[in-house]
Every structure is written in structure tokens, then in C-alpha cells.
Amino acid sequence: MxxxxxxxxxxxxxxxxxxxxxxxxxxxxxxxxxxxxxxxxxxxxxxxxxxxxxxxxxxxxxxxxxxxxxxxxxxxxxxxxxxxxxxxxxxxxxxxxxxxxxxxxxxxxxxxxLCGGQKARRLSVAIIIVIVAAALILIGVCIVCAMNIRAYTRRSKEEQEGKEDEEVLVSESISVGSPGQNAIIGKLVLFTKSLPSRYEDWEEGTKALVDKDCLVGGGSVGTVYKATFENGLSIAVKKLETLGSLTNQDEFEHEMGQLGNLNHPNLVTFQGYYWSSSMQLILSEFVTKGSLYDHLHGNRRRAFSRSSSGGELSWDRRFRVALGTARALAYLHHDCRPQVLHLNIKSSNIMIDEEYEAKLSDYGFKKLLPILGSFEVSRSYAAIGYIAPELASPSLRYSDKSDVFSFGVVLLEIVTGRKPVESPGAAIHVILRDYVREILEDGTKSDCFDRSLRGFIEAELVQVLKLGLVCTSNTPSSRPSMAEVVQFLESVRTNS
Structure with missing residues (x-):
């Protein structure tokens, strides 16, 4: 019964x-x-x-x-x-x-x-370890003192060699215009040795910045171009249109240097930056299959949906994209010190590579974003449907839970194939999370599913929708952490 x-x-x-x-x-x-x-x-x-x-x-x-x-x-x-x-x-x-x-x-x-008793036991073990370590350190003090001068000399030598090996190029003149125009003098810093190091290669590659055919997208902080070198290597070049709260070159280089240290398989890799008084560029890997937004809402979607298998972006691939994006955010929130907030999560910032794995882009741009400097701008972004309520208030009390809200909207977008906000009529605005919540409570659950999907397990889609609604709670404290989101998504496939 x-x-x-x-x-x-x-x-x-x-x-x-x-x-x-x-x-x-x-x-x-x-x-x-x-x-x-x-x-x-x-x-x-x-x-x-x-x-x-x-x-x-x-x-x-x-x-x-x-x-x-x-x-x-x-x-x-x-x-x-x-x-x-x-x-x-x-x-x-x-x-x-x-x-x-x-x-x-x-x-x-x-x-x-951990429960109180477990914490106490761990604390006792920790105290013992500290005492033993302190004793060992005391014993080794004399040896360390004797070796200080030698170690200092060796370290200085290694640091000098490291600087010589680092791919840092200060260009005398990188021209992005036609011959005869004034050249732009600036500093180019590379985080990888895979990129060309000759001036001639960069002179050719940066022609993308004046070629409309190389324009691949735009966003909150700038315009993105595809730059291709003679050896066939392509990178994404973001030409910044705003520096947000950054005021000078030192602040810009500090922020970019921190981004160069981040590494996760589901993050778009930063490969360098360029600074001049009149132009700032961010260099990153070029991801071949475009963004999640392109696949869900772009022109390609109509062609994919004709396939009997549910289109090129099948449910299995959509789920992998969702899980990969969640893992990237969990890395930024829980593994990075200091914590890295995204604050601009949307399907157009989730790229898809050749293996249909997610690559999250535009992370670490908190100080570049204009939405954090103006309440009026924040309200306009809130209308898009991804931005958490606290980011559209005068207090701007954002946290990692603001990213959780935006990710929840992306989950709903992945399952339904609908945009976060749709306007079927001139005065009608349909908010995706309200639409999904209403159907799950009062309607037929399958009405929420993207009609192009085939070969899926309905229970999986329903669980992901429910997770999306929990993530988009109006109260930040009611939203799970990204670590909990990853655990839940992994259990969806384990239990289905």
C-alpha cells in the first residue's frame, strides 16, 4: 500500500x-x-x-x-x-x-x-605528530644553520635559470594594424612553451584582431577572436573592453599570473596575456566545438535534432558536460587558495571540446566584471536569468553560492533545451526555474524535457531538474556546495 x-x-x-x-x-x-x-x-x-x-x-x-x-x-x-x-x-x-x-x-x-569524538581523536593524533615533528626540527636546527649559505646560493642560481627558461616575451613592437600605422608597444607573457616565440609569428597571428572573419564571440569583458599561426596552432584571444576594478598594469599582471597557475581538465587553459597602455589581451586554448549555448540554442541545434539518436548533443553528452562543469567549479571553490569565484556562469561560457567534455571559460574574472561595480548594470544582467538574486541587490553580497545558483540554471537549460528567460509575447517573460517548478509540482514531468532528446532514463532527467531547483533557491544558505553537487550528480548515474 x-x-x-x-x-x-x-x-x-x-x-x-x-x-x-x-x-x-x-x-x-x-x-x-x-x-x-x-x-x-x-x-x-x-x-x-x-x-x-x-x-x-x-x-x-x-x-x-x-x-x-x-x-x-x-x-x-x-x-x-x-x-x-x-x-x-x-x-x-x-x-x-x-x-x-x-x-x-x-x-x-x-x-x-566529522563528529565530536572523531575530531577529538584526530586532534590527539595531530598533537602527537606536532610534538614529534617539533623534536625532529630541533635536532635538525644545527644542520640547517650550517647549510644556510650554501642553500641560499643554490636557490638564487636556480631562480635565475628558471627566469631564463620561462617563456616571457617583451615585444619591441607588435603591430595589429596595416603597415604604416602606429605600432603598439607592450608586454607579452606566455605561460606555455607550446606557443611561438618569434616576433614574426605573433605579427602574423595578431592579424585576427582586425579580421571580422576571425571573430568568434563576445561577452561581459571583451571580444574573442581565433588567432591561427603558420604552424596551424590556434588560440583564443580575448580583447578586453573593460578592466573592471583594475587600475594599472601591476594589478592586471597579478590577476593574470594567478590565472596561469590554475589547472583542471574541465577548465579552459590560460596561455598568456598582453598588456599595453591602449590594449589588453588574454590568451587561452581554442576549444573546437563551440559553447554549450551554441549546441542548445544556436543554428547547429536544428541540424543535430534531426538525428534519431537525439542529436549530436545527446543526453549522455549533456550529462557529461554538466558533471564536468560541476567538477571545474568544485575545484575553483574548494581546491584553490584563495578561493576563485566565477560570478558569470552561463551556457555561452561552457565550451565543448572534441571529446564532448566541458571546458569552463572566463573564470577568475571577478575584478574584470562590470556587473560588480554598478547596481544598475547588475539589474540588467539579472534579467538574463543566470544571476543570483543577491547579485542584483544593492548589497552585492556575493559568494560561492552565487555560482551555485547560476550553475543550477544551466542544469535546467541542459534538460529542457530552453533559455533561462524566454519571451513568447511582447509583455510575457517566462523564467525557466519557475516554469520547471510549476510543471514538476502540477504537470507531467516529461513536459519539461527537450523534445530532441532520445534514449534517456527519465529518472535521471527528473533528478537533475530537482537538483537545478535546489541550486536556484532564493536563499544562498539553502543551496548546496559545488562539492555536494558533484557528489549528487555522480550518484545519479551510479543509482540509475
Whole structure:
């Protein structure tokens, strides 16, 4: 016997008397306004194979007795206010971290949050390690002092050799105009040795900047050109139209130097920059298959959608793009020190390479973006549909959760094939997240799917849509972290 009362705005506590429904097999109470604790009596419903209490306001611990529900095939208590240690029963542990995410006060496996006892034990081990290390350091002080002069000399020599090996080119004259025009004097810095180092090669390559046929796109900070050298190598050259909050060459070079140190397979690689008093360029790898926006909304989409396999950008490829982009953002948010925020995530900034892997571009441009310097400009960007509400307010209290919001919109865009904001009529504006939420609550779920998709598992699409809605919550604290988003997406394929 199933009981599905999800999405009904139910209030109050879960009744203790549900244990009388001996033959109950499904209890779905998710997305209500229930509070109080999880009744221990639910453990008596031994025939349950589905228990979903997610997206409520439940508090207190998870009863360990629920581990006796041996027939459970689906269990979810995510996005409540539960606390305490997650029971160690294998029946519950098998559902992974996504079943418990969104409860900041929960701790223990399978979440990464350590409980108090575990932290204390780790702290004790850490103290012992520190004491031992300190003793070793004390023993080695005399040796280090004796070797200081020699080490300093060797290090200075290595630094000098490193500077000679580094591909830094200061050009005497790089002309981007026709012969006879005034040349532009500036500094060209390369982060890779794969690019040409001769002046003649760059003189030829930079002709792209005055060739309209080489124009490949534009964005919030500048125009992008494809520059090709005589050896056939192509790069993307972004000609900046704004420096945002940067005021001089030193600040610009510092920002670009930090970008050159970032490395992830799902990030577009920065390859260098150029500075002059009148022009600034950013050099990066050229990604062959264009942007996600091109595939979802551009001219190519009509040709792809004729294929019986669901088009060149099939669901499998779309999912890989979503997961790759999430991994890139998780790297920027959690692995980089200092943390790198994107603040301009949209489908046109997600590139696709030959293997249909995602390559996130325009990251690390926080200080270049005009949207952070003007409230009025922020409001105009909000109309596009990607920008989080806090970025369109006078306070501009942005954080990594602002990126999560924009990524959530991209997830909805990937599944539906619709733009974040569409205007079917002169005075009508359809906001994608509102459209999806309404259909999932009151309509047929498949109405949300892109009609060109074929050969997909419906449950996967629905889970990605729900994740997109959670990511686009108006309240930043209600949005998951990008690490949690990656875990959830990985579990979608594992469990399907």
C-alpha cells in the first residue's frame, strides 16, 4: 500500500500511529513543511521499500531503529534540520551522502562532517605528530644553520635559470594594424612553451584582431577572436573592453599570473596575456566545438535534432558536460587558495571540446566584471536569468553560492533545451526555474524535457531538474556546495 503526500505543504509532526499501517510499502512525505522529530515507530513498518522525508523542517537525530528496515530501496532525509550521528546500519549507509545532504548538524559516514569524538581523536593524533615533528626540527636546527649559505646560493642560481627558461616575451613592437600605422608597444607573457616565440609569428597571428572573419564571440569583458599561426596552432584571444576594478598594469599582471597557475581538465587553459597602455589581451586554448549555448540554442541545434539518436548533443553528452562543469567549479571553490569565484556562469561560457567534455571559460574574472561595480548594470544582467538574486541587490553580497545558483540554471537549460528567460509575447517573460517548478509540482514531468532528446532514463532527467531547483533557491544558505553537487550528480548515474 503506497502513501504519497509529497508537495502538499503539510504542517506539524509526523504521527506516531503510522506504525499501524502494517502493509505500508511507500511513504513519501517530501517537500512539505513538517517539523519535529522522525518517529521511532516508523521502524515497525517492516514492509517499507521507500521512505522519503526530504525537504521538510525535521529536527533531532535519525533513529537508529530505521536500520532494521531491510527492504528499503529508497531512503532520503536530505535538506531538513536533522542533527547528531548518522546511524551506522548498512541499510542506511548504502544510500550514500545524497540521502543525508543539506543537514548541517548531521555528522558521520557517509557525510564528510566529522563528529565530536572523531575530531577529538584526530586532534590527539595531530598533537602527537606536532610534538614529534617539533623534536625532529630541533635536532635538525644545527644542520640547517650550517647549510644556510650554501642553500641560499643554490636557490638564487636556480631562480635565475628558471627566469631564463620561462617563456616571457617583451615585444619591441607588435603591430595589429596595416603597415604604416602606429605600432603598439607592450608586454607579452606566455605561460606555455607550446606557443611561438618569434616576433614574426605573433605579427602574423595578431592579424585576427582586425579580421571580422576571425571573430568568434563576445561577452561581459571583451571580444574573442581565433588567432591561427603558420604552424596551424590556434588560440583564443580575448580583447578586453573593460578592466573592471583594475587600475594599472601591476594589478592586471597579478590577476593574470594567478590565472596561469590554475589547472583542471574541465577548465579552459590560460596561455598568456598582453598588456599595453591602449590594449589588453588574454590568451587561452581554442576549444573546437563551440559553447554549450551554441549546441542548445544556436543554428547547429536544428541540424543535430534531426538525428534519431537525439542529436549530436545527446543526453549522455549533456550529462557529461554538466558533471564536468560541476567538477571545474568544485575545484575553483574548494581546491584553490584563495578561493576563485566565477560570478558569470552561463551556457555561452561552457565550451565543448572534441571529446564532448566541458571546458569552463572566463573564470577568475571577478575584478574584470562590470556587473560588480554598478547596481544598475547588475539589474540588467539579472534579467538574463543566470544571476543570483543577491547579485542584483544593492548589497552585492556575493559568494560561492552565487555560482551555485547560476550553475543550477544551466542544469535546467541542459534538460529542457530552453533559455533561462524566454519571451513568447511582447509583455510575457517566462523564467525557466519557475516554469520547471510549476510543471514538476502540477504537470507531467516529461513536459519539461527537450523534445530532441532520445534514449534517456527519465529518472535521471527528473533528478537533475530537482537538483537545478535546489541550486536556484532564493536563499544562498539553502543551496548546496559545488562539492555536494558533484557528489549528487555522480550518484545519479551510479543509482540509475
Amino acid at each position: 503506497p502513501v504519497n503526500l509529497s508537495g502538499n505543504k503539510l504542517q506539524g509532526v509526523i504521527p506516531d500511529t503510522l506504525n499501524n499501517l502494517t502493509y505500508l510499502r511507500m511513504l513519501d512525505l517530501h517537500k512539505n513543511q513538517l517539523d519535529g522529530g522522525i518517529p521511532v515507530s516508523l521502524a515497525q513498518l517492516t514492509n517499507l521499500d521507500l521512505l522519503d522525508l526530504s525537504e521538510n523542517g525535521l529536527t533531532g537525530p535519525i533513529p537508529s531503529e530505521l536500520g532494521n528496515l531491510s527492504k528499503l530501496t529508497h531512503f532520503n532525509v536530505s535538506f531538513n534540520r536533522l542533527s547528531g550521528v548518522i546511524p551506522s546500519a548498512p541499510v542506511l549507509q548504502n544510500f550514500g551522502s545524497t540521502a543525508f545532504m543539506g543537514n548541517p548538524l548531521l555528522c558521520g559516514s557517509p557525510l564528510n562532517n
